[in-house]
Amino acid sequence: MWCTSCALAVEGTLKRLPGVVEASVHYPTATVWVKGTPKAIQLAALAPSIRRIGYRLTALEGVQDAHARLEKESRYLVLRLIVGAVFGMWTMLASLLIYAGALPTTQLESVMAWISGAFALPVVFYAGLPFYRAGWRTLQAKRPGMDVLVSLGVAGAMLVSVGLLWRGSVEVYFDTAVMLIVLLLVGRLVETLCRQRGLKAFEGLALPSMRVSVWQRDQRITLPAEEVALHAQIEVAPGERIALDGTLETSGWMDTATLTGESVPRFMNPGQRVYAGCRYAAGINARPIRVTVTATVGQRRVDKLCEQMRRAQAKKGELHKLADRFAAWLSPTALLLALLTLPAAMLVGLGWEEAAVRALSVLVVACPCAVGLAVPLASLAGSGQAMQQGVALRDPAALETLANVRAIAFDKTGTLTSGQHRVLHACLRRHTDADVFKRQLFAAVRNSEHPLANALMGWGKGCANQPDYTFRQVIEYPGAGQCIVFADGKQWWLGSADWVIQQLEKRPEQQGLTLPDSAQDPAYRFASHVVVADSRGWLATFYLADQPVADAQATIQQLQMLGYGLAMISGDRQGPVSWLGQQVGLPKQACYAQRSPEAKARLLGALPSPTLYVGDGINDTLCLAAAGAGIAPMQASDAAREGASAQLLTPGVGGVVLLLAIARRTRRVMMQNLAFSAIYNTLALGLVVAMAIPPLVAVLAMAASSLSVTLNAARLAWAETDEFSDSPAPASNAPRYRPPNGGQQHPSA
Numbered sequence: 033m034w035c036t037s038c039a040l041a042v043e044g045t046l047k048r049l050p051g052v053v054e055a056s057v058h059y060p061t062a063t064v065w066v067k068g069t070p071k072a073i074q075l076a077a078l079a080p081s082i083r084r085i086g087y088r089l090t091a092l093e094g095v096q097d098a099h100a101r102l103e104k105e106s107r108y109l110v111l112r113l114i115v116g117a118v119f120g121m122w123t124m125l126a127s128l129l130i131y132a133g134a135l136p137t138t139q140l141e142s143v144m145a146w147i148s149g150a151f152a153l154p155v156v157f158y159a160g161l162p163f164y165r166a167g168w169r170t171l172q173a174k175r176p177g178m179d180v181l182v183s184l185g186v187a188g189a190m191l192v193s194v195g196l197l198w199r200g201s202v203e204v205y206f207d208t209a210v211m212l213i214v215l216l217l218v219g220r221l222v223e224t225l226c227r228q229r230g231l232k233a234f235e236g237l238a239l240p241s242m243r244v245s246v247w248q249r250d251q252r253i254t255l256p257a258e259e260v261a262l263h264a265q266i267e268v269a270p271g272e273r274i275a276l277d278g279t280l281e282t283s284g285w286m287d288t289a290t291l292t293g294e295s296v297p298r299f300m301n302p303g304q305r306v307y308a309g310c311r312y313a314a315g316i317n318a319r320p321i322r323v324t325v326t327a328t329v330g331q332r333r334v335d336k337l338c339e340q341m342r343r344a345q346a347k348k349g350e351l352h353k354l355a356d357r358f359a360a361w362l363s364p365t366a367l368l369l370a371l372l373t374l375p376a377a378m379l380v381g382l383g384w385e386e387a388a389v390r391a392l393s394v395l396v397v398a399c400p401c402a403v404g405l406a407v408p409l410a411s412l413a414g415s416g417q418a419m420q421q422g423v424a425l426r427d428p429a430a431l432e433t434l435a436n437v438r439a440i441a442f443d444k445t446g447t448l449t450s451g452q453h454r455v456l457h458a459c460l461r462r463h464t465d466a467d468v469f470k471r472q473l474f475a476a477v478r479n480s481e482h483p484l485a486n487a488l489m490g491w492g493k494g495c496a497n498q499p500d501y502t503f504r505q506v507i508e509y510p511g512a513g514q515c516i517v518f519a520d521g522k523q524w525w526l527g528s529a530d531w532v533i534q535q536l537e538k539r540p541e542q543q544g545l546t547l548p549d550s551a552q553d554p555a556y557r558f559a560s561h562v563v564v565a566d567s568r569g570w571l572a573t574f575y576l577a578d579q580p581v582a583d584a585q586a587t588i589q590q591l592q593m594l595g596y597g598l599a600m601i602s603g604d605r606q607g608p609v610s611w612l613g614q615q616v617g618l619p620k621q622a623c624y625a626q627r628s629p630e631a632k633a634r635l636l637g638a639l640p641s642p643t644l645y646v647g648d649g650i651n652d653t654l655c656l657a658a659a660g661a662g663i664a665p666m667q668a669s670d671a672a673r674e675g676a677s678a679q680l681l682t683p684g685v686g687g688v689v690l691l692l693a694i695a696r697r698t699r700r701v702m703m704q705n706l707a708f709s710a711i712y713n714t715l716a717l718g719l720v721v722a723m724a725i726p727p728l729v730a731v732l733a734m735a736a737s738s739l740s741v742t743l744n745a746a747r748l749a750w751a752e753t754d755e756f757s758d759s760p761a762p763a764s765n766a767p768r769y770r771p772p773n774g775g776q777q778h779p780s781a
Contacts, residue, residue, distance in 0.1 A: 033057075033059060033062055033087065034162050034163075034165070034166040034179065034220075035059070035166060035177070035178060035179060035220070036059045036177070036178070037166065037170050037175070037176075037177025037178045037179050037180075038059070038087070038166055038169065038170065038177075038179075039057040039058070039059035040057070040170070040175050040177060041085060041087075041169060041170040041172075041173035041175040041177070042057050042064065042082060042085075042087055042089075042173070043055050043056065043057040043064075044173055044174065044175045045081055045082060045085055045173050046064065046066060046078060046081070046082070049068075049072060049077075049078070049081055050072065051068045051069040051071060051072025051073070051077075052066060052067070052068040052072050052073065052078075053067045053068045053069075054066070054067040054068070055067070061098070061412065062098070062101070063092065064089070066078065075089065075090075075091060084172075085169050085172045085173045086165070086168075086169040086172070087169065102224060105224050106221065106224050106225065109217060109220055109221045109224060110221065112158065112159040112161075112162070112217055113159070113214070113217045113218065113221060115154055115155065115158055115159045116155045116159035116160075116210070116213055116214040116217055117214060119151045119152070119153075119154045119155050119159075119210075120151070120152070120155045120159075120210040120211070120213075120214050122147070122148075122151040123148045123149075123151040123152045123155070123206050123207055123210045124207050124210065124211070126144045126145070126147050126148035126151070127148050127204070127206065127207040129144055130144055130145060130148075130202055130203075130204075138202070141202045142197075142200070142202055144202075145197055145202040145204050145206075146197065148204060148206045148207065149190075149193060149194070149197065149204065149206045151206075152190070152206040152207075152209055152210050155209070155210045155213055155214070156186060156190060156209055156210075156213065159213050159214070159217065160182075160183075160186055160209075160213040163179045163182045163183055163186070163213070163216070164179075164183045166179035167179035167180040167182065167183040167184075168183075176364060176367065180367070181366055181367070182212060182213075182216060184367075184370075185208075185209075185212055185392060186209045186212055186213060188388070188391070188392045189205040189206070189208040189209035189212070189392055190206070190209055192205055192388050192389065192392060193205045193206050193209075195388075205389070205392070208392070241256060241257065241258070242256075242257045242273070242275040243255065243256055243257070244256070244257050244260055244266045244275045244276070245266060245267040245268075245269075245320075246260055246264050246265070246266050246267075247264075247265045247266070247267060247322070248264070252267060257275040257276060257329050258328075258329045260275075260276060260325055260328060260329075261325070261328070262325055262326070262327075262328055263324060263325060263326075264324075264325045265281065265322050265323070265324055265325075266278070266322070266323050266325060267320045267321070267322055267323075268312045268320055268321050268322075268323060269312070269320045270312055270313075270318045270320070271311070271312065271313075272311065272312055273308075273309060273310070273311045273312075274306055274307070274308055274309070274310050274311070274312065274323060275308055276308050276323070276325045276327060276328060276329070276332060277305070277306070277307050277308050277325070277326050277327035277331075277332045277333055278305075278306060278323035278324050278325045278326045278327070279302075279303055279304065279305055279306070279323065279324050279326060280300055280301065280302050280303065280304050280306055280321060280322075280323060281302055281321070281322040281323065281324060282302060282319070282321045282322055283299065283300060283301045283302055283321075284299070284300065284312055284313075284318070284321045285299050285300075285312070285313040286299075286300050286306060286310050286311070286312065286313060287310060287311040287312075287313040305326070306323060307332070307333045307334070308327075308332040308333065308334055308335075309334055366394060369394055370391045370392075370394040371391075373387070373390050373391040373394050374387050374388060374390075374391040375387075377390050377391070410698055410701045410702045410705055410744075410745040411431060411698065411702070412745075413698070413701075413745045413746060413747075414431050414694055414695070414697070414698030414701075415431065417694055417698075418678070418690075418691055418694050419681075421687065421690045421691075421694065422680065422681045422682040422687050422690070423663075423678050423679070423680055423681065423687045423690065423691045423694075424678060424679045424681055425677065425678045426673075426676065426677055426678060426679065430661045430677035430678065430695075431694075431695045431698045431699065432695075432699055432702075433642050433660045433661045433677075433695075434644065434661050434677075434678075434691060434692055434695035434696075435692075435695040435696045435698065435699035435700075436642055436660075436699075437596065437642055437643065437644045437660065437661065437692065437695075438596065438597060438639075438640040438641065438642060438643070439596065439597035439598070439599070439639035439640045439641075439643045439644070440591060440596050440597070440598055440599075440643070440644045440645075440646065440688070441598075441599045441600070441601050441635075441636050441639060441643065441644070441645050441646070441655070441659070442598070442599070442600050442601070442645075442646045442647070442685070443600075443601065443602060443645075443646065443647035443648060443649065443652050443655075444600055444601075444602035444604055444608075444609060444612060445578060445602065445604060445649070446648040446649060446665065446667065446668075447646055447647055447648050447652075447665050447685065448580055448581060448584045448600065448612060448616060448685065449578040449579060449580055449581065449584075449612065450578070450579050450580070450581045450582075450683075452486070452487070452578070452579055453484050453486070453487040453560065453576040453577060453578050453579070454487050454490065454576065454577065454579050455487055455488065455490065455491040455574050455575070455576050456559055456575045456576065456577050457559075457574075457575040458491065458572060458573070458574050458575070459572060459573045460571070460572045461570060461571050461572065464571065464572070469571075469572065470491070470492035471492065471501065472501055472518075472524075473488055473491070473492045473564070473572075474488075474489055474492035474493060475501040475503075476501075476503075476506075476514070476516050476524060476526065477489055477492075477514075477526070484560065484562060484576055487574075487576050488562065488574065488576075491574070501518060501519070502518070502519040503516060503517060503518055503519060504517045504518065504519055504521070505517040509527065509531070512527050512528060512531040513525060513526050513527015513528060513531045513532065513535075514526045514527060515535065522566065522567075523566060523567055524564060524565070524566055524571070525564070525565045525566075526562065526563070526564045526565075527562065527563065528561065528562070528563065529561055529563045529573075532563045532564075532565045535565075536565055536569065559575035559576055559577045559607075559608070559611075560575070560576045560577065561573060561574070561575060561576075562574040562576065577608060577611060577612075578608070578612075580612060580615050580616050581683065581684040581685060582683070582684055583684040583685060583686040584615075584616045584684070584685060585615065585616045585617055586686070587684070587685045587686050587688060587689055588616045588617045588618060589617055590689050591688070591689060591692075592617070594689075594692075596692075597639060597640055598618060598622055599618075599622045599623075599624065599635075599639060600612070600613055600618055600622065600623045600624065601624045601627055601632045601635055601636065601655070602623075602624065602625055602626075602627065603625075603626060603627055603628065603629075603632075603651060604625060604626070605625060605626065606625040606626060608625075609623050609624070609625035610623055610625070628651075629651045629652070629653075629654045629655070630654065632651070632652070632654065632655045633654045633655050633658045636655050636658055636659060637658060641660065642659075642660030642661070643659045643660050643661075644659060644660065644661050644662070644663065644688075644692075645658075645659035645661075645662050645663070646662070646663045646664075646665065646685060646688060647662070647664070647665075647668075647672060648664060648665045648667060648668035648669060648672050649668075649669055649672060652672050652675075653672055653675045656672060656675035656676050657675050661677045661678070662675060662676040662677050662678075663676055663677070663678045663679070663680065663687075663688055663691065664676035664678070664679045664680070665679075665680050665684075665685065666679070666680050666681060666682060666683055667683075678691060701744055701745060701747065704744060705741045705744055705745065708740065708741065708744075709741055
């Protein structure tokens with residue numbers, strides 16, 4: 033496609049096809065989104081109709097192919113621009129000598145005028161060819177746009193100039209045709225470079241082709257990553273990048289910075305998921321790790337994320353649709369106005385030459401290039417900037433919704449919490465040696481697979497370097513606890529209070545056992561309890577809680593300062609929910625506990641609209657769909673990622689603040705571009721009809737408007753991180769948040 037008019041022509045053609053309900057063409061990324069019956073939206077059914085109007089429709093291209101296509105377009109534009117500039121320079125020079133009266137005789141002026149026209153011919157017939165081709169295509173599609181106006185403007189300038197020369201006049205307008213083509217080529221080149229920069233976001237997700245070591249029948253062979261089958265075992269050497277998603281067969285340190293932005297490698301155990309793009313960060317002398325492939329090339333997490341983003345790019349927001357509607361009627365209106373200007377000017381007493389020039393100025397100044405570029409370039413720049421800041425937008429149209437968000441609801445577990453428990457408090461039996469007990473506890477839980485084992489190890493790790501303990505037997509009761517027999521015959525029971533009491537009651541001397549008052553601390557009722565007992569009875573009680581993510585408190589504080597209404601909606605118990613709310617700075621009345629997925633969605637619907645929901649689990653998918661926009665944290669489930677408009681690529685929830693700031697700034701740029709281009713085209717048309725404006729001035733004004741819109745959108749792509757972190761708050765007329773039903777239990781929830 034050559035311009036936004038081409039996009040509207042393709043879109044209009046697709047919408048007229050039987051079975052197609054909706055079609056949306058996104059010019060900056062050259063993608064089309066089609067909705068309709070399964071048979072009607074097949075590529076084989078759509079491509080022929082697009083081919084008839086001169087375009088080619090193919091399956092969604094890869095990121096590298098898109099980049100190569102834009103590189104080719106850039107070279108194509110540069111070549112035509114060079115021809116236009118070299119030959120146009122002499123046309124402009126000849127015209128300037130005539131306008132300035134620098135030539136001594138009229139005969140010399142006449143010769144110079146013919147020279148001006150001769151140098152204009154390569155510009156008009158070679159450099160301007162893409163405009164005529166696109167104009168003809170859009171006429172075929174019954175969607176005449178900017179290229180029709182440009183073609184008529186160039187043709188009009190040449191015909192008027194030849195007619196004037198034939199009559200002996202030297203006041204020719206070859207320079208107008210040349211300037212129109214050259215300036216529009218400059219604008220197209222800048223626009224193409226901006227589109228290339230917008231693709232950098234997708235390019236960062238695309239992984240290069242790699243060769244992988246694969247184990248087959250106890251033999252190691254090397255294959256391209258594209259040929260590795262599902263469930264194959266691949267080997268990754270220290271320092272190498274993982275080429276395919278999979279599960280670890282051996283433990284090791286993983287650098288996940290490429291995918292998550294974490295600067296510190298993480299130690300991952302067998303069975304944990306690893307993703308393509310992560311790097312095995314072990315030392316050179318370390319053993320290679322093995323990974324069982326769970327997703328092949330094309331199905332990897334990065335592949336799906338990139339494809340989802342590019343597919344979603346074609347969907348248009350309300351501002352984009354408004355700009356397209358404005359551009360769609362502007363071109364026919366300008367054509368009609370130009371046709372009426374010629375007879376109207378002659379009726380008021382102007383000569384045919386001046387009337388023709390006035391009509392020519394109307395054609396030139398009305399080109400709706402700026403209107404067509406106003407929103408899509410800003411949207412592309414905004415989504416690219418979001419990716420650079422660690423947020424992948426699956427639906428760029430959501431930027432408009434995010435810019436107007438009034439209330440934000442967070443899930444608790446996995447969203448505001450890290451999933452890593454920590455010991456908040458420990459009660460020990462009197463006269464127990466704490467250091468000895470820590471060493472025993474560390475040794476006892478070191479090999480446990482229970483999620484709380486790491487927290488207990490963390491509590492006892494201060495004494496972990498002391499002499500180790502050996503065990504005669506360790507029996508794991510999944511979901512309940514452990515029975516541990518030390519080498520010296522000493523026995524421990526470690527697990528939930530009910531299970532420990534149940535185990536001890538099996539011993540005759542412990543019948544009717546209850547936990548003493550010293551084993552319970554009312555201040556920590558909200559926390560998870562782990563009880564340790566020995567043959568004498570109760571030994572220790574631990575209170576553990578899932579910890580908030582590192583940036584949760586700072587994020588909540590920033591959002592409160594910006595004036596958003598905040599709530600936390602969780603299916604967890606009231607105690608942990610209230611405690612977490614206190615830790616991150618949410619008031620008690622804004623924390624809702626024990627809510628089913630359906631109740632979460634109903635409660636979300638009671639918040640001020642439009643709403644934003646941030647959640648990671650399958651139970652959050654209903655809320656993600658019900659909210660105006662949804663965000664999935666980095667470790668979200670596949671179902672949550674599919675339902676969200678955006679996904680965080682870095683740990684924590686700090687990306688929410690950045691995304692909202694980017695959305696507000698993007699919408700502001702959209703509104704600026706749209707308002708400026710609409711005002712310009714409306715006023716310019718009125719001025720050229722009412723008064724004599726030279727066509728060359730009209731060309732400069734039209735080119736300046738398009739260039740200003742493009743550069744204004746480019747400000748988003750080139751903005752620095754701190755420019756977004758200090759973005760202004762939402763509109764002051766957004767009402768402050770008030771919890772539904774005064775924060776009390778909602779009857780329907």
